[in-house]
Amino acid sequence: MSTRSIVITGAGGQVGLEAVDIFTASGWQVTACDRSRLDVTDRKAVRDLIGTTRPDAVLNLAAWNAVDLAESEPDGAFAANAMAVRHLAQACREVGAHLTHVSTDYVFDGTKDAPYHEWDPVNPRSVYGRSKAAGELEAGPDALVVRTSWVCGARGSNVVKTVLNLAADPDRTLSFVTDQRGCPTLARDLATTLADLIDDRHSGIFHVTNGGAVSWYEFVQQILTTAGYPSSRVRPITTAEMDPPRPAPRPANSVLDHAALRLCGLPPMRHFTDPLGEMIDELRRIGSVPLP
Numbered sequence: 085m086s087t088r089s090i091v092i093t094g095a096g097g098q099v100g101l102e103a104v105d106i107f108t109a110s111g112w113q114v115t116a117c118d119r120s121r122l123d124v125t126d127r128k129a130v131r132d133l134i135g136t137t138r139p140d141a142v143l144n145l146a147a148w149n150a151v152d153l154a155e156s157e158p159d160g161a162f163a164a165n166a167m168a169v170r171h172l173a174q175a176c177r178e179v180g181a182h183l184t185h186v187s188t189d190y191v192f193d194g195t196k197d198a199p200y201h202e203w204d205p206v207n208p209r210s211v212y213g214r215s216k217a218a219g220e221l222e223a224g225p226d227a228l229v230v231r232t233s234w235v236c237g238a239r240g241s242n243v244v245k246t247v248l249n250l251a252a253d254p255d256r257t258l259s260f261v262t263d264q265r266g267c268p269t270l271a272r273d274l275a276t277t278l279a280d281l282i283d284d285r286h287s288g289i290f291h292v293t294n295g296g297a298v299s300w301y302e303f304v305q306q307i308l309t310t311a312g313y314p315s316s317r318v319r320p321i322t323t324a325e326m327d328p329p330r331p332a333p334r335p336a337n338s339v340l341d342h343a344a345l346r347l348c349g350l351p352p353m354r355h356f357t358d359p360l361g362e363m364i365d366e367l368r369r370i371g372s373v374p375l376p
């Protein structure tokens with residue numbers, strides 16, 4: 085089979101960095117575009133790059149992820165998370181490329197008392213969630229849309245690294261909420277499943293997260309004990325006790341059911357505790373965060 089080619093946008097982000105490695109190792113010819121190489125909000129630049137490279141596939145990992153800032157700067161969020169996907173979808177149609185777009189658990193309102201599956205109606209409560217829901221529509225019916233949640237990778241900023249940096253100060257007490265639940269997802273595992281789905285040219289919506297649903301408080305307990313700290317370093321609070329409160333509301337339940345993977349006969353991803361351990365081992369090797 086001839087070498088297949090893929091353009092990866094947002095290649096400098098935590099999932100992007102893993103995706104570039106995984107597609108390259110799998111023999112794809114990868115055009116890795118961080119923001120300096122391709123600003124996805126620039127329609128002409130998107131059409132020029134995709135029209136010139138004529139890839140078999142495009143994986144869009146560029147996103148405005150500043151959830152709270154989006155409340156006061158909605159145009160920024162909609163430009164990157166919705167309009168940019170319109171540009172990418174048009175450019176993909178013009179060259180016959182398969183588009184994959186990555187979305188979020190924040191498209192749901194969090195009131196369901198069971199995990200959300202792919203056919204549950206969306207009802208985002210934040211500007212960020214609304215911009216990502218709009219992006220799903222802009223991707224179009226032939227695209228693969230992968231919703232994920234609580235993403236953490238060794239390269240990039242995320243709650244694992246934040247917790248480990250804060251925990252290094254013995255006088256610091258951490259407080260995390262017990263009333264928001266979701267599925268932590270390690271960036272490398274997500275990129276691996278993205279590669280499997282793209283390899284097989286899937287389309288439609290898939291929920292892709294690691295296994296294991298926890299509250300933020302329970303997740304932070306797991307991060308601490310995996311790194312060698314006592315779990316008592318974190319104190320449970322409720323969302324109402326957060327001081328100051330965050331501008332953007334978060335879904336209380338953002339646990340995603342992986343119905344589409346299951347119904348396609350694809351294996352579920354492993355429990356998050358294994359890849360979390362691997363990530364913390366990697367951070368220890370790199371020495372990028374203080375660890376006991």
Ligand SMILES: NC(=O)c1ccc[n+]([C@@H]2O[C@H](COP(=O)([O-])OP(=O)(O)OC[C@H]3O[C@@H](n4cnc5c(N)ncnc54)[C@H](OP(=O)(O)O)[C@@H]3O)[C@@H](O)[C@H]2O)c1
Nearest residue numbers: 094096097098099119123124146147186188232233234235
């Ligand atoms: N992180 C999470 O917890 C989470 C949860 C659910 C879903 N997701 C989704 O998963 C996907 C990957 O997220 P991630 O965690 O890898 O995020 P990330 O680390 O923040 O990476 C996003 C990348 O997109 C780039 N970017 C932003 N605006 C751009 C633009 N206009 N043109 C080109 N690049 C642009 C950013 O560059 P700069 O650094 O220069 O801004 C950054 O490198 C996104 O679709 C995100 O919405 C993430």
